[in-house]
Amino acid sequence: MSSRATASLYHMIWAHYRLPFLKVILLNLVNAAVSVGIIAYINHTFISQPVFNTLSWVSLGYFAALVVMLLVTTFVSQYALTRLGHKFVYELRTKLVKQIIDTSVPQIDHLGSARLLASLSSDIQSITVAFVRMPELVQGIILSVGVALYLGWLSLPLLLIVMFWIAMTIWISTILVKHVYAHLTELRDINDLLYQDYESIIEGRKELALNQHRAEKLYKTDFLTHAKSYENTVVKSDTFHLSAVNWSNIMMFAAIGVVFAVSNYLDIPIAVATTFSLTILFVQSPLLHAVGAYPTLQTAQVALDKIQSLALADYQAEFATDVAVKDWQSISLTDIHYRYENNHSDTPVSGTKNTTHANHILKDVNLTLRRGDVVFLIGANGSGKSTLAKIMTGLFTPTTGSVHIDKQLIDSQNNADYRQLFSAIFSDQHLFKQLIGSHGNDPDMTLVNTWLHKLNLQDKVSVTDHRLSTDKLSQGQRKRLAMLISVAEHKDILLLDEWAADQDPAFRRVFYQTLIPELKALGKTLFIISHDDSYFEHADRLLLMKEGKLIELNAEERQRASADAISMLK
């Protein structure tokens, strides 16, 4: 493992938890001092006594007191480190979730839920395990240093030889551990692939149930390959880890032989050699646990690197709950171009030259939305309507061009505030069961109950403590429920992306003829993406999106669109 890579985990702990960490180190030092005290006491009182029966009850009493002190200091120091570790993990988890909330929608779309869930579950888990094992590493190191000081005081030459032996042991062990790290990094990448498989299996459950060939292919070709490769890699990783632990374990026993051989050669008293051997046996377990804990720190580092590679937004504690401009009159989109970052197709869009704008989904879009407008946006599939809706709502940032609310430019500083003006219902709407009113207050229940009836949901859904009783509804009913949630939010602008497409003809008529005027009467500005040519007359303005270009239709064109929308879209 590169020391640069590990540095960042330690750096993070040091940067944010310096004081508590120093407290933990201090507690470990006390614990190491008590441990060395016990060894010194055994050496002085038990081993170096000329005759064994000179031992008194008082000496045994002191020894028992030292053992109790060791018990207490070990517990207290480990407890302090464990608490610190879990605090670190809590803060990491809570910050990560807030960062995901604050990260731009295109970046989250790009990462996909599988990668994010892998980080939220397995990366956090890895870091937690590392912290649970960290006391062993810290205590092992501190204890070894404390014990080395005592042994150096007893016999420096013997200590130097023993240290050389242990250093050689650890050096070879580190070479083995490097392989562990390489396999752990590989394992983490395989974990991402496994999460993608889990996602496909859960999200595609209906398609897989209907097509067992696809299920078999997904299971055998993708999932089993990834699961097998995980198994192979984890076995390799564990083998190197076990080899490192066993190598260290056995070489520590061999060190006892070295101690006696060297003592014999250098004429070092047998009592000193015995103390050395006893001490090696005493530190063997903590030292080996420390060596064993090291890979978990490496896994944590891999996890931390993975979290950092998600390129999430910087952490900030606050939520953007202000509104950019309260009494706004217009929103203007000027010279907007938009290109999806992951759309690497070099194929020029038909009829266009391969200029720098060739792959742009939106091309030179200009639009002013006035307060109170009811705007319909029509256009062929894939023409860019939803993309425009996402730019209008501030969910996407235009590749070039600008968005203004009145005279104020929307930029990264005020974009989150600007978005608070909108409620939107997209095709992949997520239904939150908790109703929220304007500015995060409780919803106006009179309004909610009225709209529950208007949306004809009164027999399906009830609202208790501002919570919807269910979201297990048909697709069309779910869209109506989304409308209820939006009405309760009481935002200035409501954006509907083909909302009526899932409604039956009777309710579609209710929507265009009754609900739109009522929403307008509530003071809302409506931006509605629609294919329903028989209702275009209900719009104040009709816009047409054609291959990424936006055109506003005049009276004559609107009549043509209502009569023959298909010819207009072509």
Ligand SMILES: Nc1ncnc2c1ncn2[C@@H]1O[C@H](COP(=O)(O)OP(=O)(O)OP(=O)(O)O)[C@@H](O)[C@H]1O
């Ligand atoms: N996440 C994405 N990554 C890359 N390209 C995308 C992405 N989403 C959409 N596109 C591209 O952008 C184009 C416009 O998509 P958009 O969803 O805006 O169309 P639309 O007019 O709303 O279509 P529809 O009527 O089918 O909903 C599509 O042709 C597609 O090629």
